[in-house]
Amino acid sequence: MPAIAEIEAVATNHLAEQQEELLALEAIYPDRFNYRYHIDRNIGTAHVFVVAEDGEWWNIVTRNADRKGKEPELGEATGEMVLQVRHMPPVRIDFTLPPGYPYSTPPTVRLECEWIDDDALRATEALLRDAWAKERDMILFSWLDMLADIRSFAQLTDPLIVSNEIAWSIRSFDQMVREADFARTLYPCPVCMEEVRGSDCLRLACGHAFCAGCLTGYFSLMIQEGRLASLQCPSIECQPEPHKPDEPELRYLLGDALADRYAQLQTQRSLEADPTIVWCPRPTCQGPAHCDATVGDPNRRNGAMLAVCNQCYYSFCTGCNRGWHGPVSKCRLPDDAGIQVDLADEYASGYQEERRKLEQQYGRHTIRKLVRAQLGDDAISDADDGCDDDDPRKPRKTATDNAVQENETAASSARPRRIGRIAARRETRKWIHENTKRCPQCRSQIQKWHGCNRMQCFVCKGHFCWLCLKLLPITDPYSHYRSQGESKCAGLLFLGVDET
Incomplete structure (x- = not known):
């Protein structure tokens, strides 16, 4: 039998080698590795971070039964995929180095991990002990390296099946690690x-x-x-x-x-952008109000609709912005003299459809009486005898044109000045009518000054065709110009681009 002194010398040498291995690991993993010497052996703990390789993910699936990490049985619902992560909560390894380690006596090992089931952990512990049995040398660093790739080392399932509680824990840990990496980069x-x-x-x-x-x-x-x-x-x-x-x-x-x-x-x-929304005319409110039909809707009676303010609950007519007067009564003319002049000129110089809308809103007799009072009897006859109403693009010779010609030499009088302002407003409306179109979704005026015929409204962001004013699908608005036989605008995406 060996002498006691020889046994003590061997034990001392083993202890020195253990200390050398432990100090090296403590330097490599300063925040995740600790140990202590107890009686005749070293006892330690390490936390191994598990990170997916570049381009790979940990796929996590929830399940109701308590079957951590196991494959679902036949007929068992696997739940739903809830997240993909790169960083998993660490695997804890508790080890003890006996006096005979590293050459004659194996270290003891115990693994803990919330997202791996107990059977898989015990099987992994056996694999770690087998690794020491093959080497019979210092093995702790190799163990930590194996556990860092525990998915392949322990042959875990993909996707990993866990409970909802553990899935949220994994997600929180992954987010915490990502934020820490982001902060120091x-x-x-x-x-x-x-x-x-x-x-x-x-x-x-x-x-x-x-x-x-x-x-x-x-x-x-x-x-x-x-x-x-x-x-x-x-x-x-x-x-x-x-x-x-x-x-x-x-x-x-x-x-x-x-x-x-x-x-x-x-x-x-x-x-x-909502065509059914108008604004409360009360100066102290001006909140949004919903009306039953959009502005310009031909189904509106008398050119107006009832609207009720969502804030002050004021019921008003969307045509004249006065208190609601019922669907039968016509709108009253505005009290402002300047607005009355504008209405008279709008009727006298307007196209047939524009005059019809004003007659529906204020009444034919009322609006024509206003035109006579503001512009004279000739304005009515000129409006009735104007150009062909079937061609809305053709300019009309209006009462304003005649009045401007008759009063070119009377610039100092009040009537020519008023007629000059009316003529300027008429030219503005004419330009808008000839150079803009209304968005088919929100009725906003849109001008096209360059580009193809696929338009996007600046208010409601809707897509529409400039040629036929049809609303286009947001996902693929250009399909309207590719559909041979289904669309009359097929192949006309760039029609008129050089002229715009």
Whole structure:
């Protein structure tokens, strides 16, 4: 039998080798590895982070039964895919190094992990002991390396089946690690072109990061100026559709004051784009009101519809903006003399459809009486004997034209000055009529000054065809010009481009 001194010498040598291995691991993993010497052996704990390789993910599926990590039995529902993560909560390994380690006595090992079932953990422990049996040498570093790739080492299922509670725990841990990595990484700001640490950056939901000053300044300017269409990720790499932050994201980035203004502008834009929304005529209110038909709807009786303000509950006529007078009574003429002159000239110089709408709203007798009072009897006869009403693009010779010619030498009198203003307004309406069209969705006036015939309304963002005024699908508006036989505008996408 060996002498006691020899046994003690061997034990001392083993202890020195253990200390050397433990100190090396403590230096490599300072925050995840610790140990202590107890009686005659070293006892330690390590936490192994499990990270998916580049281009790979951990697929997590929820399930109701308590079957951590196991394949579902035949007929058992597997649940639904809830998330993909790169960082999994760490695997804890508790080990004990006996006096005979590393050459003669194996270390003891115990694994703990919330997202791996107990059977898989015990099988993995057996694999670790087998690895020492083959080497019979210092094995702790190899163990930690094996556990870092535990998916293939322990042959875990993909997707991994866990409970809802564990799935949320995995998601929270993955988000925490991502945020920590982001905070200590340097990123080039696409706006100021300077490298900034992630802790001083703001990152949008699309993944692009900017220094806090650049991004908040840009978004604040867009909101203050009401340019919501430009409120998007400033990175040129954000393609094909730049990311547009929503209200919760802006509230997190900019604070409550600017986020509240953004929400107010968004609400206002959506109301303006809604053809069934008009505005309360009361100066102290001016809130939104819903009417039963859109402005310009031919089904509206007398050219007006009932609207009730959502804020002050005032019921009014959308034609004359006065209190609701019922569907049979005509609208009263406005009290303002200037508006009366405009109405008279609009009727006298208008096209047949425009005159018909005014007659429906105010009554034929009332509007013609107004024209006689403002422009004279000749205005009515000239309006009735004007150009062919079937050609709305053909200019009419109006009472205003005759009046301007008759009074060219009387510039100092009141009537020629009034007629000059009327003529200017008539020319403006004529230009709008000849050079613009109404959006078929919200009825806003649109001018086309260059580009193809696929148009997008600046108010409601709807897509429509400039040639036939048909609303186009948002997903593929150009299909309207490719559908041979189904659309009369097929092949006419660029018709008239050179003339625009």
